[in-house]
Amino acid sequence: MKISVIGTGYVGLVAGACFADTGNDVICIDHDANKIARLQRGEIPFFEPGLGELVAHNVAEGRLSFTTDLASGVAGARVAFIAVGTPMSDDGEADLRAVKDVARAIAQAMTGPMIIVNKSTVPVGTNRLLRGLIRETARYPLDIVSNPEFLKEGAAIEDFMKPDRVVIGTDSPEAAEVMRDIYAPFVRTGKPILEMDPESAEVSKYAANSLLATKITFMNEVARICEVVGADVSKVRQGIGSDARIGHQFLFPGVGYGGSCFPKDIRAFTLLGRRKNAPLQILEVVERVNSEQKRLLAQKVVRRFGEKLQGRVFAIWGLAFKPKTDDMREAPSLVVIDELLARGARVRAFDPEARKTAAAILGDRIEITERPYEALAGASALLALTEWNEFRRPDFDRIKSLLEEPVIFDGRNMYDAARVMKLGFEYYGIGVRDSAYE
Ligand SMILES: NC(=O)c1ccc[n+]([C@@H]2O[C@H](COP(=O)([O-])OP(=O)(O)OC[C@H]3O[C@@H](n4cnc5c(N)ncnc54)[C@H](O)[C@@H]3O)[C@@H](O)[C@H]2O)c1
Known part of the structure; x- marks a missing residue:
């Protein structure tokens, strides 16, 4: 055909x-x-x-x-x-x-x-x-x-x-x-x-993305409560994901959802609800909570290093909105970078595939390196934003020797907090017992 x-x-x-x-x-x-x-x-x-x-x-x-x-x-x-x-x-x-x-x-x-x-x-x-x-x-x-x-x-x-x-x-x-x-x-x-019928098909698409975005956002809020009560969201995730009615997928907290679909689809569905006088109230909140979540890691940086970041370099691993793509549409990395630059910091970043996309979007606002460890030299901290496989088991000794201060902000909970802290790092994750809790 x-x-x-x-x-x-x-x-x-x-x-x-x-x-x-x-x-x-x-x-x-x-x-x-x-x-x-x-x-x-x-x-x-x-x-x-x-x-x-x-x-x-x-x-x-x-x-x-x-x-x-x-x-x-x-x-x-x-x-x-x-x-x-x-x-x-x-x-x-x-x-x-x-x-x-x-x-x-x-x-x-x-x-x-x-x-x-x-x-x-x-x-x-x-x-x-x-x-x-x-x-x-x-x-x-x-x-x-x-x-x-x-x-x-x-x-x-x-x-x-x-x-x-x-x-x-x-x-x-x-x-x-x-x-x-x-x-x-x-x-x-x-x-x-x-x-x-066509209408049901059209709603199915928006409803599917909305539910997935809601699941992620819910876990991001659970992570926040974990942080203040001393729970570990990774344990909680397993505790609830093992329930067959809930399932394990889309329960990983992080730096907020991005990409070409969730943000625009949630917005469009919410607007449709408003226009048709059938408000999608949960989604209205999801969008707001997600925007806050994208700023969370930068807030942790400010809590650690103060508002004035002039003279500091921050290393970022991961620019794409998720692994295995070079897509940076609505990527949380863009928000984190804006927040750091706005406070006078410099940013040096590496991504396995999104370097060209990043250069097209950000120009010379940040430095993009060809190799992951090149981003680290003299940086005040490493911020891990996308869970690419190659970031999962890094050489922590090398990271420590390159960073000016051994500080890791792990936006995807890729690393075991206790282990990394034992290696001599200050570690800040999402909803886990990290250096902020200690
Ligand atoms: N990317 C995803 O993961 C995904 C998943 C499911 C659904 N969708 C939906 O599918 C649609 C496409 O998404 P995408 O990510 O592939 O978009 P994209 O931006 O990657 O690609 C769209 C393509 O359409 C072309 N185009 C635009 N206007 C055109 C025109 N008038 N004539 C001919 N070509 C034209 C553009 O040049 C571009 O190559 C969107 O509605 C998106 O929401 C995307």
């Missing part, structure tokens, strides 16, 4: 490569000429484990190609997936301009009956809105399906190839059948394809 995918970001490129890998003839379209040129040269424009190999293989097999020309890319396709960005607009709502533009352009370019499948995360009601938008223009029968994407950056291919579920929101039985056909290879282990 010929499939077009519009938008070659984390979602579109992964979806396109995975659809090609199951034998479809896939063309990926993007209006960013530079991105398409890089893809045509065999370069992957962002870091996602395994994606380079998957794309190269399917390009070599002649099943995957790239273009900036939407009209030729859509011609002859049975299905077009929309996977363009829906960033947060100034008022906090999802910016639907790209989704609408692309839907209109597909309706104009179609050369036969088609199904437009929206994978971008969009406010409830967008499916119907798009239907209204293209009704006049479409020259052939055109169905619109809502097919929210649940993949995680850093494990995107695994998630796409083996989804926990596929959600298909449509009122059209014919479109649902085509979708079942496309997704059949990905659900062979019996994971469900859930068919529902």
Whole structure:
């Protein structure tokens, strides 16, 4: 089947490569000429484990190609997936301009009956809105399906190839059948394809991200109480996560959630609630608590070193919003860096994959090193912000010899507080018995 995918970001490129890998003839379209040129040269424009190999293989097999020309890319396709960005607009709502533009352009370019499948995360009601938008223009029968994407950056291919579920929101039985056909290879282990009306599909996406963000935020608050009563949130996490009704995932406290999805989706869902007079009160608080959490580590630094940080350098390990990605959208590191710079400190940082992203965002506001230990020389403390594997078992003697003072702020509780303190460090974690408690 010929499939077009519009938008070659984390979602579109992964979806396109995975659809090609199951034998479809896939063309990926993007209006960013530079991105398409890089893809045509065999370069992957962002870091996602395994994606380079998957794309190269399917390009070599002649099943995957790239273009900036939407009209030729859509011609002859049975299905077009929309996977363009829906960033947060100034008022906090999802910016639907790209989704609408692309839907209109597909309706104009179609050369036969088609199904437009929206994978971008969009406010409830967008499916119907798009239907209204293209009704006049479409020259052939055109169905619109809502097919929210649940993949995680850093494990995107695994998630796409083996989804926990596929959600298909449509009122059209014919479109649902085509979708079942496309997704059949990905659900062979019996994971469900859930068919529902478009509104329920759209709410499912926002509700899933909202619940996950709430779980993280709840644990961040539990960590705060642990700190003041002398409990250890890592023990508490196990104590509650072992309950099958709760589960172990998303219970790790840290420096707040970031990324391209949670912050904007929680904001958009909250606004939708307000607009529809069905306020999502829990989420309103989640957002506020998370913003505070992003400042927590810098506050710990201030508590230790004082408000005036002029003349000090702080070393940061981890800039990406989570490991295995180079994405820094809404990353907690950006808030921590702002807080340190605002107090006159200098920042020297290392990240295994996000160095280029960081340089593009931060320019020369911070120094970015090529190796982790280079960031440490003469620094007043190490701040660990992203739990990359390579930071998990570092050479503590080397850290100690390089730092001006042996102080670690561990924003991800990667290190055992008691052990690190025994090694002669001052250690500050999240919700654990650390040097602040001693
Ligand atoms: N990143 C994730 O982990 C993730 C997971 C699930 C859902 N989503 C949702 O999927 C959507 C895409 O997210 P992403 O992270 O892949 O975004 P992205 O920013 O990485 O990629 C979006 C791509 O769309 C292209 N684009 C924008 N407007 C276009 C237009 N008019 N015509 C052609 N191309 C256009 C951009 O050039 C870019 O390459 C968003 O709605 C997001 O919320 C993202």
